[in-house]
Amino acid sequence: MPAHSLLLMLLQVGILLLLTRVLGGLAARIRLPAIVGELCAGVLLGPTILGNIAPSVSDWLLPASTPQFHILDAIGQFGVILLVGITGLEVDLALVRRRAGTTLGIAAAGLLLPLLLGLGIGAALPDSFVPASTSRPVFAFFLGVALCVSAIPVIAKTLADMNLTHRNVGQLTLAAAMVDDVVGWLLLSVVSAVAVSSQLGDVFWSTAEATGLVLAALLLARPVIRRVMERAARHPDGSRTVTTAVVIMLLSAAASQALHLEAMFGAFIAGLLISVTTSPTAARQLASLRQVVLAVLAPLFFATVGLRIDLSTLRSPTVLGVAMLVLAVAVAGKFGGVYLAARAGRLGRWEAIAVGAGLNSRGVVQIVIATAGLRMAVLTPTTFTIIVLVAVTTSVMAAPVLRIAMSRVEHISEEELRRADRTGLPTPEPSTNHGQ
Numbered sequence: 148m149p150a151h152s153l154l155l156m157l158l159q160v161g162i163l164l165l166l167t168r169v170l171g172g173l174a175a176r177i178r179l180p181a182i183v184g185e186l187c188a189g190v191l192l193g194p195t196i197l198g199n200i201a202p203s204v205s206d207w208l209l210p211a212s213t214p215q216f217h218i219l220d221a222i223g224q225f226g227v228i229l230l231v232g233i234t235g236l237e238v239d240l241a242l243v244r245r246r247a248g249t250t251l252g253i254a255a256a257g258l259l260l261p262l263l264l265g266l267g268i269g270a271a272l273p274d275s276f277v278p279a280s281t282s283r284p285v286f287a288f289f290l291g292v293a294l295c296v297s298a299i300p301v302i303a304k305t306l307a308d309m310n311l312t313h314r315n316v317g318q319l320t321l322a323a324a325m326v327d328d329v330v331g332w333l334l335l336s337v338v339s340a341v342a343v344s345s346q347l348g349d350v351f352w353s354t355a356e357a358t359g360l361v362l363a364a365l366l367l368a369r370p371v372i373r374r375v376m377e378r379a380a381r382h383p384d385g386s387r388t389v390t391t392a393v394v395i396m397l398l399s400a401a402a403s404q405a406l407h408l409e410a411m412f413g414a415f416i417a418g419l420l421i422s423v424t425t426s427p428t429a430a431r432q433l434a435s436l437r438q439v440v441l442a443v444l445a446p447l448f449f450a451t452v453g454l455r456i457d458l459s460t461l462r463s464p465t466v467l468g469v470a471m472l473v474l475a476v477a478v479a480g481k482f483g484g485v486y487l488a489a490r491a492g493r494l495g496r497w498e499a500i501a502v503g504a505g506l507n508s509r510g511v512v513q514i515v516i517a518t519a520g521l522r523m524a525v526l527t528p529t530t531f532t533i534i535v536l537v538a539v540t541t542s543v544m545a546a547p548v549l550r551i552a553m554s555r556v557e558h559i560s561e562e563e564l565r566r567a568d569r570t571g572l573p574t575p576e577p578s579t580n581h582g583q
Contacts, residue, residue, distance in 0.1 A: 148218075156218050158208065160447065163188055167446035180301055180542045182510060185446045186535070189453020199459070209454065223451035224410075226444030227515055231411040232396035233440050234299055234328065234511075235418020236433065246322045249492040253319070254326035256488035257506050258295045261480030265291030268476055272469065276530050281342065289338050289525045293516045293534050294477045296331035297324045301510030301542050309549060316498050316556060320505035323485070328512065332415045333357050335516055336408035342523045356406045364399070364416050372417075373424035380425070385432030392421055392433055409519060445511075452514055455521060456532050470533045477537050478544075481507045497555040504548035513538035 148156075170184030170191075190196060198205045209216070269287025277286045302324050311317040336357045372395060379387040396417045403413025425433070461467045482503040489499035517534040520526035526534070 152215055152218065155208070155210070155215060159219050160222065162208070163192070163447055163450040164443065166191060167450050171446060178546060180304065180510065181446075182301065182449050182514070183539055183543065185449035186453040186456070186514075186539060188446075189450040190456050190458065191453075192450075193454040193456060195456060195458040219451055223448040226440070226448040227518070228400050228410060228414045229393065229396060229436075229440045230445045230448065230511070231332075231515065232392075232400075232414040232418040232421075233437050235415040235420075236392075236422045236437070237299060237303065237418075246319060249319060249489075249494075250322040250326060252492055253485055253488045253502060253506070254323040254330070256484035257297065257323065257481050258327055258330055258484075260484035261477060262291040262295040264476045264480040265294035268294075268473060272530075273465070276469065276527060278524050278527050281525050285338070285342050286525060289342065289520050290473075290530075290534075292331065292334045292338050293513055293520065294473070294480060294537070295327075295334075296509060296512045296516060297327040297481070297506045298508055298510030298512040298538075298542070299324045299328050301508045302505050302545070305508065305542075305545050305549065306505065309546065309553070311549065311553060314553070314556075316501045316505075316553065319494075320502050323502070323506055327506065328415070329419075331512060331516070332409070332412045333361075335519065336403065336412040338525075339409040339519060339523060340407045342525045357408055357412065360403060360406060360408065360413065361416060364420055368399075369420050369424060372420050376421060376425050376429050380429035380432060385435060388425075388429050388432040389436045392436060395421060411515060411519070449514065452518055452535065455518075455528065456535055457528060458532065460529050460532055466529055466533075470536060473533050474537050474540055477509070478507060478541065481541075495556065497552045501549055501552035501556065504545050504552060508542045508545040509538040510542040511538075513541075 166188035167185040170187045171181040172184070174184030174187075175181050192205070192209060194205075197208075266287045269290035270283065277283060299321070302320060306317045306320065340356070375391055375395070376388065379391040382388070396414045399413040399417035400410040401413070403416075404410040421433075422430075461470060485503040485506050486499045489502050490496070494502065514535055517526065517531050517538070520534075521528070521531040
């Protein structure tokens with residue numbers, strides 16, 4: 148690497164991390180998800196602001212040369228692979244099994260309706276929103292996948308900040324989000340493989356490869372991972388556990404990429420396997436990895452996403468109109484599907500609204516999918532910006548709607564017992580109101 152390229156890389160990473168810390172902290176203080184501030188760090192240095200105000204400074208700090216940007220992009224890709232792996236670590240499969248019926252109904256409705264609506268919008272958008280190198284069906288399929296996902300990291304953080312994790316609504320939301328995440332990464336892998344070949348006939352083979360990868364992981368890799376993680380956990384300082392987990396995630400991502408699937412799918416499967424095979428000791432040792440990923444690598448990835456966002460495109464009435472349409476369809480599809488399924492599952496009206504608000508948060512997952520679409524040239528920079536705006540807007544919407552809905556859903560005895568078990572606090576007298 149030339150000396151000047153190294154200098155630029157160090158300056159880029161240092162400045163981006165500083166801005167993500169400052170702006171992420173400001174976002175948290177006004178009760179917004181931290182990723183809003185982290186994205187704004189990239190927007191501030193990208194074409195939206197610095198590129199317009201001081202183009203010469205922007206060209207020097209963030210030159211448009213492909214090799215230089217690839218260096219920063221590679222660091223961001225490393226961060227997002229570990230972020231997705233950490234997300235897999237947080238999945239509680241036992242919770243999904245306990246609430247299987249209601250969970251699957253809500254998850255299925257929250258996936259299918261926005262997926263179908265996204266396919267419809269993708270088929271109807273003007274040609275200017277579709278890359279010339281991508282077929283219309285592939286673009287529509289990708290847009291449907293982007294609109295149907297939910298985001299466990301943002302949902303879990305929002306519920307924790309609002310002290311709702313112990314509530315039945317919180318548990319059900321997390322369980323359904325876990326199912327959505329698994330299916331979402333599977334669909335991303337399928338559409339990624341299709342985008343590479345540009346043949347919809349490859350859907351079957353892509354699905355078969357993804358299913359084969361999951362089965363191989365469960366049947367072959369799971370006992371090996373259990374044994375390796377148990378041996379690593381014997382080291383008292385936890386360094387071997389962290390290194391082993393990172394190696395497993397990276398090799399799983401490489402295997403997924405080698406099968407022409409999305410590398411993040413492999414990382415997610417690796418995180419799932421680690422979560423179900425590690426001991427409590429190993430889980431505690433992995434806390435340091437989670438801290439580094441969430442404090443350094445993930446913010447840097449979101450900042451690099453912000454660098455690609457050009458909000459000046461929204462000055463066009465057509466682009467702004469399409470953005471509002473996609474946002475409305477995304478919210479109506481996810482929230483509407485979840486609400487109807489929750490009511491069919493005998494949840495109260497306000498409980499159904501709360502679950503719908505939680506699952507409507509796309510956050511991290513949709514941003515990752517949008518980034519993959521831009522990298523594969525399935526999305527144009529304009530459609531990429533629109534999808535990221537949908538992700539941020541739906542994440543911001545979740546907390547206030549949850550706050551209003553949950554103020555009308557009173558505690559029941561099961562929730563109070565769960566809270567007491569987790570916090571050690573005495574159990575107050577419960578109410579019998581179930582939010583009906």
